[in-house]
Amino acid sequence: METVIHTDRLTKRFGSFIAANELTFDVAKGEIFGFLGANGAGKTTAMRMLCGLLAPSSGKATIAGFDVYTQTERIKNSIGYMSQKFSLYDDLTVAENIRFYAGIYGMSGPAIRAKTTQLLEELQLQKEAKTLVRELPLGWKQKLSFSVSIVHEPEIVFLDEPTGGVDPVTRRQFWDLIYAASDKGVTVFVTTHYMDEAEYCNRVSIMVDGVIAALDSPVRLKGQFGSGSMEDVFYELARKAKRKGD
Numbered sequence: 001m002e003t004v005i006h007t008d009r010l011t012k013r014f015g016s017f018i019a020a021n022e023l024t025f026d027v028a029k030g031e032i033f034g035f036l037g038a039n040g041a042g043k044t045t046a047m048r049m050l051c052g053l054l055a056p057s058s059g060k061a062t063i064a065g066f067d068v069y070t071q072t073e074r075i076k077n078s079i080g081y082m083s084q085k086f087s088l089y090d091d092l093t094v095a096e097n098i099r100f101y102a103g104i105y106g107m108s109g110p111a112i113r114a115k116t117t118q119l120l121e122e123l124q125l126q127k128e129a130k131t132l133v134r135e136l137p138l139g140w141k142q143k144l145s146f147s148v149s150i151v152h153e154p155e156i157v158f159l160d161e162p163t164g165g166v167d168p169v170t171r172r173q174f175w176d177l178i179y180a181a182s183d184k185g186v187t188v189f190v191t192t193h194y195m196d197e198a199e200y201c202n203r204v205s206i207m208v209d210g211v212i213a214a215l216d217s218p219v220r221l222k223g224q225f226g227s228g229s230m231e232d233v234f235y236e237l238a239r240k241a242k243r244k245g246d
């Protein structure tokens, strides 16, 4: 098993407050790793450290083999990132957005053209190539945003609540893209508040008050907590939280 995310007692303090406390876990290549926690649990802080955007206070972490203290530029080139706030440009067309991001990631002209055609086909958005992104339904924007976040074929993609505001059927369609990426060996690190999404992950970590309180496959977590659903597992842990979200 090839490890692409490795953390060892990774910690972030803000003054005397410990936002993320001694996080230790490994994520394997191609794995879909769910990162859950109530508001304020420390997910965003942890994810920002893993993306090389926030210097840890102590502990170790490597992302695609690169050190989060000293090799942040290498990390940024090895990852894709999609947040709930879309990075797509509303006043550019679908095709223009793909070309724009492929250009930012330094792809050549022919590679950009080939990738644009391929993505439009995979997303079945050929007819919408010239449609402004602002005209697209939310679910389509999310799919396009995901595809654009991995346009440069990174080893790992970080998804921060990628499917906010859409129904479970639309979320399921989004997850077809995640599975396709994972099948190609892309490692997916995803935060979510939706328990249907937690069920789709290979493994799920649940943070409570800055600490990883549980980490295993959904099936094993349900067994461990004697629960019928991830919803029950999550609430069993989250109700113990002392922190309140912002």
Ligand SMILES: Nc1ncnc2c1ncn2[C@@H]1O[C@H](COP(=O)(O)OP(=O)(O)OP(=O)(O)O)[C@@H](O)[C@H]1O
Residues within 6 Å of the ligand: 014, 017, 019, 037, 038, 039, 040, 041, 042, 043, 044, 045, 046, 243, 244, 245, 246
């Ligand atoms: N720059 C900062 N300075 C001080 N405290 C911070 C800072 N950033 C985050 N925190 C605190 O750290 C805790 C964890 O925040 P974080 O945003 O990581 O949580 P989260 O699990 O991502 O929650 P949410 O789902 O609401 O985004 C919160 O109590 C927050 O107030």
